[in-house]
Amino acid sequence: MRQAGRYMKEYREVRERVSFIELCKNPELAAEVALQPLDVLGVDAAILFSDILLILEAMGAPLEFGEDGPRFDSPVRDAAAVERLRVPDPAEALPFVFETIRILRRELAGRAPLIGFAGAPFTLASYLVEGGTSKNFLELKRLMFTEPAVLHAMLEKITLATIEYLKAQAEAGAQALQLFDTWAGILGPGDYREFALEYTKRITDSLRGSGVPLILFLKGSAGLLDEIKEAGVDVVGLDWKQDIGAARARLGPGLAVQGNLDPCALYQPPERIRESVRRIIERAGGAPGHIFNLGHGILPDTPVEHAIAMVEAVREFGRRGKSA
Numbered sequence: 001m002r003q004a005g006r007y008m009k010e011y012r013e014v015r016e017r018v019s020f021i022e023l024c025k026n027p028e029l030a031a032e033v034a035l036q037p038l039d040v041l042g043v044d045a046a047i048l049f050s051d052i053l054l055i056l057e058a059m060g061a062p063l064e065f066g067e068d069g070p071r072f073d074s075p076v077r078d079a080a081a082v083e084r085l086r087v088p089d090p091a092e093a094l095p096f097v098f099e100t101i102r103i104l105r106r107e108l109a110g111r112a113p114l115i116g117f118a119g120a121p122f123t124l125a126s127y128l129v130e131g132g133t134s135k136n137f138l139e140l141k142r143l144m145f146t147e148p149a150v151l152h153a154m155l156e157k158i159t160l161a162t163i164e165y166l167k168a169q170a171e172a173g174a175q176a177l178q179l180f181d182t183w184a185g186i187l188g189p190g191d192y193r194e195f196a197l198e199y200t201k202r203i204t205d206s207l208r209g210s211g212v213p214l215i216l217f218l219k220g221s222a223g224l225l226d227e228i229k230e231a232g233v234d235v236v237g238l239d240w241k242q243d244i245g246a247a248r249a250r251l252g253p254g255l256a257v258q259g260n261l262d263p264c265a266l267y268q269p270p271e272r273i274r275e276s277v278r279r280i281i282e283r284a285g286g287a288p289g290h291i292f293n294l295g296h297g298i299l300p301d302t303p304v305e306h307a308i309a310m311v312e313a314v315r316e317f318g319r320r321g322k323s324a
């Protein structure tokens with residue numbers, strides 16, 4: 001996740017010419033930066049370059065990216081504002097996303113699979129209600145506990161929009177789809193079930209027919225794995241705050257896992273990075289179905305050589321695991 005980005009000089013060079021939103025909306029440039037990590041790091045999959053928040057703009061919530069991240073100047077906090085949100089036709093509202101996917105499939109030419117993605121409804125709602133990134137999510141939780149029907153109506157609309165959006169990504173050529181429910185880990189199991197899992201399941205039920213593998217990531221999922229097991233996905237992305245072996249045991253053999261190196265572990269010198277990678281691969285146990293990944297997005301001040309050292313270590317220890 002977030003494998004393209006400011007830690008790479010090739011990405012920063014492109015960003016000197018265009019803003020982040022312009023980059024997302026320019027298919028040639030978006031495809032170019034999506035391919036950079038494949039060339040520089042040698043990772044095994046490409047991920048569409050876009051952002052989970054663009055669909056909210058298409059639903060009628062003006063979005064800006066400033067110095068301190070994304071911002072919605074008109075947060076959605078009442079029934080009337082939810083009513084004004086529309087469920088867009090993705091081909092009309094986000095044509096650049098599908099064009100980026102088509103370019104990437106052509107340029108990848110089978111070299112690596114392409115992952116498409118969307119934000120899960122609860123996480124998207126968190127940005128709409130808070131108006132941006134938040135520490136404590138107090139506005140979101142206030143709405144959830146005082147006017148649950150308003151939040152449910154918002155989640156319902158986001159779910160409908162997301163189903164169409166992901167179907168269209170699969171049709172355009174995405175070969176796996178990842179749902180980011182980054183902030184759903186702030187919920188206890190009962191609330192997770194009601195305000196996040198139910199909507200995730202509606203999405204996975206609708207996408208099963210597309211035949212594309214589905215990945216679900218949450219930050220802070222350790223207390224929610226029994227619920228996540230029911231989400232209807234093929235792969236669960238794990239953050240670093242749990243033992244990957246214990247998580248696999250709880251999820252069972254039917255689910256693959258992705259993860260789970262702490263992004264800050266890439267601040268270590270390469271030799272220590274190698275050791276951290278080795279430990280995760282060992283803890284994951286060697287059975288098929290572990291996709292090595294970071295437990296969250298790579299940080300902008302990560303030295304690129306350290307990311308390369310991580311990939312090299314995965315190749316070294318992953319191969320050993322396979323032949324064992």
Ligand code: CP3
Nearest residue numbers: 001002003004005020047048049050051052069180182297
């Ligand atoms: O992996 C990739 O290369 C794919 C592209 C991708 C981006 N965002 C590009 C991006 C993906 C998969 C995302 C998902 C995303 N976006 C999530 C879910 C994953 C996660 O990190 O939990 C979330 C919560 C967002 C919303 C978002 N976008 C935030 C909070 C920010 C600001 C963070 C920051 O570091 O400034 C963004 C901006 C963003 N999205 C950048 C990139 C490369 C940095 C933009 C820049 O300044 O160039």
